[in-house]
Amino acid sequence: MRRVAVIATGGTIASESTDGGVVARRGGASLLGGSEVPGVEIEYVDLMTVGSYRLTLGHLRRICDAVRDVLGREDDRVDGVVITHGTDTMEETAILLDLVHDDPRPVVLTGAQRPGDAADGDGPRNLTDAVLVAAAPAARHLGALIVFAGRVLPARGTRKVHTTALDAFDTVVGGQLGTVDRSGVSLTAAPRRPKPLPRPGTSFDETRVDLITMYPGADDALVHASAAAGARGVVLAGTGIGNANPVVVDAVVALLGRGMTVVLSTRVPEGPVVGVYGQGGGADLVAAGVPTASGLPATQLRILLALWLSHDLTTVHPIRSLIDIYADIKED
Ligand SMILES: NC(=O)C[C@H](N)C(=O)O
Numbered sequence: 001m002r003r004v005a006v007i008a009t010g011g012t013i014a015s016e017s018t019d020g021g022v023v024a025r026r027g028g029a030s031l032l033g034g035s036e037v038p039g040v041e042i043e044y045v046d047l048m049t050v051g052s053y054r055l056t057l058g059h060l061r062r063i064c065d066a067v068r069d070v071l072g073r074e075d076d077r078v079d080g081v082v083i084t085h086g087t088d089t090m091e092e093t094a095i096l097l098d099l100v101h102d103d104p105r106p107v108v109l110t111g112a113q114r115p116g117d118a119a120d121g122d123g124p125r126n127l128t129d130a131v132l133v134a135a136a137p138a139a140r141h142l143g144a145l146i147v148f149a150g151r152v153l154p155a156r157g158t159r160k161v162h163t164t165a166l167d168a169f170d171t172v173v174g175g176q177l178g179t180v181d182r183s184g185v186s187l188t189a190a191p192r193r194p195k196p197l198p199r200p201g202t203s204f205d206e207t208r209v210d211l212i213t214m215y216p217g218a219d220d221a222l223v224h225a226s227a228a229a230g231a232r233g234v235v236l237a238g239t240g241i242g243n244a245n246p247v248v249v250d251a252v253v254a255l256l257g258r259g260m261t262v263v264l265s266t267r268v269p270e271g272p273v274v275g276v277y278g279q280g281g282g283a284d285l286v287a288a289g290v291p292t293a294s295g296l297p298a299t300q301l302r303i304l305l306a307l308w309l310s311h312d313l314t315t316v317h318p319i320r321s322l323i324d325i326y327a328d329i330k331e332d
Contacts, residue, residue: 002135005043005070005078006031006127009063009093010050011086013112013123024051024086026116031084033124037131043078045070052086052093052111057306058205060096068199071103080134081107084127087168090146091159095300098144098155099307099326102196106139109155110147113166122149122166129180136185142177143193152178154191156329159297161269172270173295194325197307204310209233209302213267214244220251233261233305236290237298238282242266242273245280253288261319262290263305265298291320295328 008014008028015024028044047066050059067081085093094109101107110130112123130147133139144155149167157173170176178187210226212234226234236252238244242264244252252262264285266273272294275286286292293301308314308322317325 001041002039002079003041003043003077004080004082004131004134005045006082006084006131007045007047007063007066007070008084009048009052009059009086011052011084011090011111012115013084013086013110013127014049015051015115016117017115022115024049028084031116031123031127035124035128037128037135040131040135042131050086052089055086055089055093056205057200057207060093060303061200061202061204063093064097064100064199067097067101067107071105078105080105080136080139082127082130082134083107083109085109085111087111087113087148087160089299090169091155091297091299092303094144094146094155094158095296096200096303096307098193099197099304100199101143104140106134106142107144108134108139108147109144113164113168133180133185136187138185138187141193142187142190145177147180150179150181151176152180152185152187156191156300157296159269159299172297192329194329197313197326198311200307200310204306207232207306207310209235209306209309211235211237211298211302213237214239214248218245218248220247223248223251223255227255227258227260231260232309233263235263235265235298235302235305236285237265237267238273238285240266240268241271241276242282242285242292243277243280244282244285246284247280249280249284249288252285252290256289261305261309263301263319263323264290264292265296265301267298269297291323293323293327295323301327
């Protein structure tokens with residue numbers, strides 16, 4: 001018998017329809033709808049019951065702590081961990097878990113697109129699949145994974161790509177790692193995983209990193225507001241290959257002068273970020289000292305930056321090397 005701990009955090013998989021809309025309120029033990037996973041003993045940890053659109057960095061840290069606590073137990077050892085989680089921000093929690101994961105046993109995130117009280121819900125199937133992957137010896141050393149709609153995806157580079165489709169996630173960097181169905185788990189690839197970063201401490205909770213998207217007519221108001229609100233970092237999701245405009249570049253230069261960390265990403269789902277264009281484009285930002293990052297979606301880059309800033313790791317990993325090691329990892 002294998003043993004898996006399921007840490008329940010809420011999300012649609014745990015949600016029911018109420019007069020106030022669909023809300024998360026079910027605990028872990030109810031999420032399989034009474035069915036069992038053959039060959040696996042499951043233990044449930046009810047950590048929180050929160051829709052993932054409401055999560056804070058503090059919640060993400062608590063999820064990390066819960067994984068550490070379960071894997072750190074001397075008695076009662078488990079073979080893997082599953083996190084049930086809302087899909088809206090699963091990619092953020094997944095990358096944080098992956099960045100700090102220092103154990104061969106996998107941590108597998110899953111959820112559902114249909115509420116727990118839907119007649120044709122996808123939650124029980126996804127949870128069964130996630131438990132099978134967490135229990136699989138072949139999933140060891142793969143870090144944090146997202147298992148959804150029968151697909152096994154790496155944490156790094158995976159994002160929610162559809163608001164309602166059951167197959168809601170895709171990896172925008174590299175490919176999927178395998179599949180899972182009633183006949184078992186099939187893993188055909190492994191992600192490259194750098195040395196783990198230190199786990200988030202309580203300082204992570206308050207480390208403000210804003211995500212600012214570019215668009216026609218964008219001015220400097222949001223960049224300045226971010227600094228005024230106490231942000232220590234900004235991920236700029238540029239247009240196209242990573243562009244802003246002259247007004248925003250000027251504002252970014254002012255922020256850099258005040259010690260703010262700014263990283264250039266893109267609002268486009270796939271493709272590299274490169275400083276190519278002048279006149280307010282990415283070439284100007286790069287010339288001003290803003291590093292580009294291509295290997296993580298902007299949402300996940302923000303988590304990497306928050307973790308780095310919260311630990312004051314600047315001397316260990318200057319920002320460019322942090323991005324090279326933990327974001328723009330070269331796949332074979
Ligand atoms: N499908 C879902 O789980 C979406 C939900 N709004 C959440 O992230 O909690």
